[in-house]
Amino acid sequence: MSETHWIILGGAILTYLTRAGGHLVLSRFDRLHPRVAAALDAVPAAVLTTLVAPAAASAGPPELGALAVAGLVFMRFGLLISFLAGAVALALFRTVLG
Amino acid sequence: MASPAAPSGAISLSNPGLAAGMRTSLPVIVAVLPFGLLYGALAAQQGLSPFDAALMSATIFGGASQMVGIELFGKQISPWWIVLSIFAVNFRHVLYSATLGRRIRHWPAGQKALGFFFLTDAQFAEAERLAEAGKPVGFAWYMGLSLPIYLTWVAESYLGAAFGKLIGDTHAIGIDFLLPIYFLGLVMEFHKRPLWLPVVAASAAASILAYWTVGSPWHVSLGALAGVALAAAMPPKPITSEPPVGGDVP
Numbered sequence: 455m456s457e458t459h460w461i462i463l464g465g466a467i468l469t470y471l472t473r474a475g476g477h478l479v480l481s482r483f484d485r486l487h488p489r490v491a492a493a494l495d496a497v498p499a500a501v502l503t504t505l506v507a508p509a510a511a512s513a514g515p516p517e518l519g520a521l522a523v524a525g526l527v528f529m530r531f532g533l534l535i536s537f538l539a540g541a542v543a544l545a546l547f548r549t550v551l552g
Numbered sequence: 553m554a555s556p557a558a559p560s561g562a563i564s565l566s567n568p569g570l571a572a573g574m575r576t577s578l579p580v581i582v583a584v585l586p587f588g589l590l591y592g593a594l595a596a597q598q599g600l601s602p603f604d605a606a607l608m609s610a611t612i613f614g615g616a617s618q619m620v621g622i623e624l625f626g627k628q629i630s631p632w633w634i635v636l637s638i639f640a641v642n643f644r645h646v647l648y649s650a651t652l653g654r655r656i657r658h659w660p661a662g663q664k665a666l667g668f669f670f671l672t673d674a675q676f677a678e679a680e681r682l683a684e685a686g687k688p689v690g691f692a693w694y695m696g697l698s699l700p701i702y703l704t705w706v707a708e709s710y711l712g713a714a715f716g717k718l719i720g721d722t723h724a725i726g727i728d729f730l731l732p733i734y735f736l737g738l739v740m741e742f743h744k745r746p747l748w749l750p751v752v753a754a755s756a757a758a759s760i761l762a763y764w765t766v767g768s769p770w771h772v773s774l775g776a777l778a779g780v781a782l783a784a785a786m787p788p789k790p791i792t793s794e795p796p797v798g799g800d801v802p
Binding site: 457458459460461462463464465466468469470472473474475476477478479480481486489490492493494495496497498499500501502503504505506507508509510511512513517520521524525528533534536537538540541544 | 613
């Protein structure tokens with residue numbers, strides 16, 4: 455095995471541990487404290503936000519415009535249409551403004 | 553047992569099943585499509601063969617961490633540091649795993665072990681949406697969602713590495729910013745959850761601050777911890793809201 459393969463193998467094992475680990479730890483407890491349950495309920499918004507906010511904070515007008523379009527379209531049409539509208543808006547804004 | 557026809561451990565076909573999962577995978581595949589090709593092309597630039605690029609996708613199955621990993625390939629960086637970087641990018645999955653675990657308690661251990669391998673951002677978000685709609689997260693549905701995404705991701709990695717030079721100006725068509733747009737939609741999907749706005753605000757502020765000070769990829773874990781800690785610190789409320797019924801995509 456080359457060094458590349460060792461890196462891939464190591465990355466794969468550690469990644470799997472993150473995906474199974476959270477459950478393995480929590481499943482040792484029979485009952486969840488209400489605060490733990492509240493924390494888990496917040497996980498989707500908390501983590502997914504970190505995948506958007508820094509990118510938006512360091513983005514230019516075309517990207518921010520595309521996010522605004524996607525956000526507005528979401529209110530009315532939901533996830534898929536909002537994503538497509540944001541993608542079209544981004545290509546458009548970058549062509550016009552970039 | 554009265555019914556010998558029902559084999560134990562068979563995939564439960566409870567509603568929603570395999571087909572519903574596969575339908576749910578479609579927008580995810582559209583959003584992820586450019587990235588598989590882009591990843592493959594970048595991997596080839598860093599000297600990975602198409603086979604190795606696809607191998608990395610098949611075993612790690614985490615786009616952002618793979619991008620960071622190949623970024624470090626070929627530089628004078630210790631292999632251990634590359635592995636650690638991949639781990640750091642993927643550390644958020646610990647939270648996904650703990651949260652999803654509540655939804656799949658009824659799965660046999662083998663199904664859980666397999667299911668966690670496929671636990672990426674999209675799978676997690678879609679499973680939480682399904683649970684929020686008051687529906688069971690079944691193994692068949694989950695695999696119907698995961699396998700098309702997985703196979704597309706692996707195949708594209710190979711194709712991107714083999715034909716990457718054919719990809720044109722990725723900036724002009726906006727490939728580099730498609731995922732934030734998609735993730736914004738996913739964030740908004742959870743706007744009915746308690747404390748949604750304070751959690752989003754705390755995570756946004758903390759992740760931006762961490763991005764500027766500590767640097768990537770730690771801003772993901774630090775930002776997420778801020779939002780989760782806020783939710784844990786607020787006074788717990790009894791659950792009174794009834795789950796919305798039916799499909800929530802207008």
